[in-house]
Amino acid sequence: AAARNAWSAGDTTSARALVTSARTCAESTADMLLRADIDRLRGRIEVNVGSAVDAHRIFSVSAAAVAGLDPARALELAVAAALLRSHGGDSGTVLDVRRLAVAASAGDTAHGRCLGHLLLSLDQAAAHEWADAVASQHCALVEGDELDDPDVLAHLGNQALHLGDLEAHRRCFTRMLTGARDAGAVMAVLYALPRLGFSQFTTGRWTELRRDAEEGVSLSASAGKRPLAAVPLGQVALLAAVQGRAAADLDARLADVDAVAALPLGVLADPVHDLGRWARGVRATLDGDTATALHHFAAMRVGTLRRLAALDRIEAAVRADDRVRALAWTEELAAFATGTGLPWAAAVVEHARALLAEPADVAEHFEAALVHHARTPQTDPRPYEHARARLAYGEWLRRAQRRVDARSHLRAALETFEDLRAGPLAARAAQELRASGETARKRDVSTALHLTPMERQVAELARQGLSNKDIAAQCWVSHRTVAFHLRNVFTKVGVSSRGELARLDLT
Incomplete structure (x- = not known):
């Protein structure tokens, strides 16, 4: 109890010492369930401020140890292990996941059924069985709709992000964050805030992202937990790159990311490094340094972030004349889009195919991309990617001497980029609009x-x-x-x- 209280209050040093002592004492007992409960907290600490691989091993070994004694405990531990595996934290410890998942999904409680379906979804996603993973995740979300368990909400939200369902991702972490604030649970707030940032960035809620990132950095400093500022710092650096902030400002933000990335970050180590790579890749692309951009984008490791950055990565490969890599990344995303049925993913695939197509086929792919963007739900908008598709199509139309057709796309793209304060692409859209024969009107920006x-x-x-x-x-x-x-x-x-x-x- 003392270790749990210390962890909830943000005292990770005391929590780690107390839980290590408790685990040592538990070795002298035959109480496997007590050991499992201790291991759950040990793993959680490693997930946040230690080693994701160590956490995976702790969860997997403990789940196997109690599977025959308490399937419910084993299920919770197995879900935690499977989530780590999906984010690259795989220790190699083998666990019979599907047997646990199938048994739990037909259980007596909503909590157990939710985790059973979720565990199955995680295992299916790891095997790239995307359609099955989405179906299992849907069942998990239905079963978990009335549950307020912060661990369940976090697990569901993380898997939703992995499967590209940012509406469900945002819903789960908003509920978790609200509950954490009400309970005064500092560590839960620091867990939820940066994860919300991923959906805020992708769906164009950039003001919310800056606000929450600023809060996350401030709160982590107040709690003396600098590593927990890593993701917010990375997200703000990415936003600064996309919005074309001054080089000195972006350099300072990237230096902050690099400094904190050297600390133990648990499961967020790879995502933090990938955010830095993404930001550097965006800057290099905007600077016209195609080789450097491709270098950074090719180094991204986390599948979830590679998919979120897919358009940037593929565009960089095309600009660098690396057609083999561009095609491979496009087809990788196409398999995901087909399996999940997500309009945003299909839109990016068609945009990528337009960049790779023969001249006679370009318009067809851009039109298909815009159709898919129009199908994207209002609860999960992708304004930046949509505007990029309209800009790219407008540029192509103008160069094909179809200036009148180009204007509506360029005008719409310009308005979105201005709303998002994405300076570099707003300037490019305005230049293209002028080249099409239309003057880009200056919009009034309030104080x-x-x-x-x-x-x-x-x-x-x-x-x-x-x-x-x-x-x-x-x-x-x-x-x-x-x-x-x-x-x-x-x-x-x-x-x-x-x-x-x-x-x-x-x-």
Whole structure:
């Protein structure tokens, strides 16, 4: 209990010492179930701030040890091990996953059935049986709809991201985050925030991403857990690259990522390194350095992130004239798109095929990509990728002397890039639009857009009438930090009181 309390409160040093001591004491007993409970916490600590491979071994060995005594405990441990395997943390320890999964999925409780279907989905995804994995995950989500267990929500959310279902991913981690805030569970908040960031980036919720990343970095510093700032720092660096921030700013952000990436990061070690590679690849692409861009994109290791970055990776290969690699990456994503039935994945595949096609077939593939983008649910939008498809198609149409046809695509792309503040591609779209014979109109940008994510959050809460103390509690910062941000807001928007602030439209 002491180790669990220390872990929940964010005291990882004490938690690790206590759980190691408890495991040593448990060796002298015959209580295998007690050992399993201790191992579950040991593994969780390794997952977050230790070694993902060690965590996989701990979970797998413990699951096998109690499978005949307590299938429910074994199931929970097996799910944790399978998730690690799907993210590259495989120790090589063998576990009979499908037997556990099939038995649990027909069990008496929603919790057991949920984990049974989830375990089956994880094993199917590891074998690239995408259609079966999606079907099993759907069953798991249905069974888990009424469950508020943070571990179950985290497991479901992680698998949803792995399968490209970002609406389910966001739903699970939003529920987990809400529960963690209500319970004051610091480590659970620090677990959920960066994972939400992946869906925020891909679905164009970049203001939310900056706000939550800033909170994650601040909270990890307050808790003395610098490694837990790694993913938020990586996400902000990627966003800075995409938005074309100044070289010095991006260099500083990448240096922060590199510094924290040298620490023990558990299961997030590879994703953090991949975020850095992605950001560097984007910058190199925008700078026209095709060889460097391809070098960084080819080094990405995590399957989930390779799929999220698929368009960047394939485009870099095409620009570097590495047709073999571009085709291989396209067909890899095509198998995933066919198996999962996800419109966004099919859209990226068609966009990639347009880049690789003979001139007579280019338009057909771009049109197919736009059809798939139009089928993407509003709950899971991909505005940046959609705009990139319209920009690429518009560029091709203009070069094919179809300037009138090009304009609508270029205009729509420009508006989206401006909304996202994706400067480099906005400039490119504006240049193409002018070349098509249409003047790109300057859009009015309000002062509110210059607020940082944390300033915007503080301002919105202040407009609702919350005191500095209440805002501090909701944002997990000190009241002095709230006062600092509020002073910055007043200066930037030109007001001197909360009353004036309340009358402003900050949208």
